[in-house]
Amino acid sequence: xxxxxxxxxxxxxxxxxxxxxxxxxxxxxxxxxxxxxxxxxxxxxxxxxxxxxxxxxxxxxxxxxxxxxxxxxxxxxxxxxxxxxxxxxxxxxxxxxxxxxxxxxxxxxxxxxxxxxxxxxxxxxxxxxxxxxxxxxxxxxxxxxxxxxxxxxxxxxxxxxxxxxxxxxxxxxxxxxxxxx
Amino acid sequence: xxxxxxxxxxxxxxxxxxxxxxxxxxxxxxxxxxxxxxxxxxxxxxxxxxxxxxxxxxxxxxxxxxxxxxxxxxxxxxxxxxxxxxxxxx
Numbered sequence: 001x002x003x004x005x006x007x008x009x010x011x012x013x014x015x016x017x018x019x020x021x022x023x024x025x026x027x028x029x030x031x032x033x034x035x036x037x038x039x040x041x042x043x044x045x046x047x048x049x050x051x052x053x054x055x056x057x058x059x060x061x062x063x064x065x066x067x068x069x070x071x072x073x074x075x076x077x078x079x080x081x082x083x084x085x086x087x088x089x090x091x092x093x094x095x096x097x098x099x100x101x102x103x104x105x106x107x108x109x110x111x112x113x114x115x116x117x118x119x120x121x122x123x124x125x126x127x128x129x130x131x132x133x134x135x136x137x138x139x140x141x142x143x144x145x146x147x148x149x150x151x152x153x154x155x156x157x158x159x160x161x162x163x164x165x166x167x168x169x170x171x172x173x174x175x176x177x178x179x180x181x
Numbered sequence: 182x183x184x185x186x187x188x189x190x191x192x193x194x195x196x197x198x199x200x201x202x203x204x205x206x207x208x209x210x211x212x213x214x215x216x217x218x219x220x221x222x223x224x225x226x227x228x229x230x231x232x233x234x235x236x237x238x239x240x241x242x243x244x245x246x247x248x249x250x251x252x253x254x255x256x257x258x259x260x261x262x263x264x265x266x267x268x269x270x271x
Contacts, residue, residue, distance in 0.1 A: 083212060113271045117215060159208065166209040170221055170267070 005091045009151055011036070012044050016053060016152045020067040027063065051148040070153055074146065080125050081154045084164040085110065085172065086118055090127065090151060093141050101137040110172040117171075189239055195232045203229035220267030227260035 018034060019025055031041040045065060048054040055066045081087050092107050093099045105115055122128040127147060129140045141147055206225045210218040
């Protein structure tokens, strides 16, 4: 289920990038350019229009699509999302709306201290809200449309990917458990 | 002591490799700013400085750093200790 969300988001990012470079493109042209089935292209475009990532403009027989500009506040948050693991946490949390800390820990497969660090970053950026229900810590996505927009709009660079891999090795590997096994 | 071409190539390659690794590790630290990544960054920083201090020797004949083999190994050990501390820190 989680892999599906990553794949869907990567297709949406491809569509968004294409529309950004070709503003005013219509659905058929988009579908042909990216080699997507029409139904799939329509589904993703509709999702992004509903979330406010794309603008749909109808003129006569034609429907054209434009990428929505990011708000200045969102641009600051985008730098937080340059990290792959943070995006994965959001991709996991977004369809579930509320997610327990333990569920995230099992899904993300990182040491608890690393997950806590990442969650704190997302809470500090007002992307997630943290609250306790009994002994459980629950995280809720604040403003789902905004999060969906950000997940589609971020652009990772070669350096970002290198840094992601570095953090994956040093921060997300359980050296202690490996030493004790 | 005159530096041979192979000495120059090895030193330049070492500087390029350590600079590249140190800069990526430093960017990773700046992203998360945790003590764990800080310790690892210091370790790679020590390797980087150890490579960089030989640059003047490439340009100026008069400039020589004289270190025994044990001193070189000690610098490597210090770097590896920092990296190990970072690895095993929660």
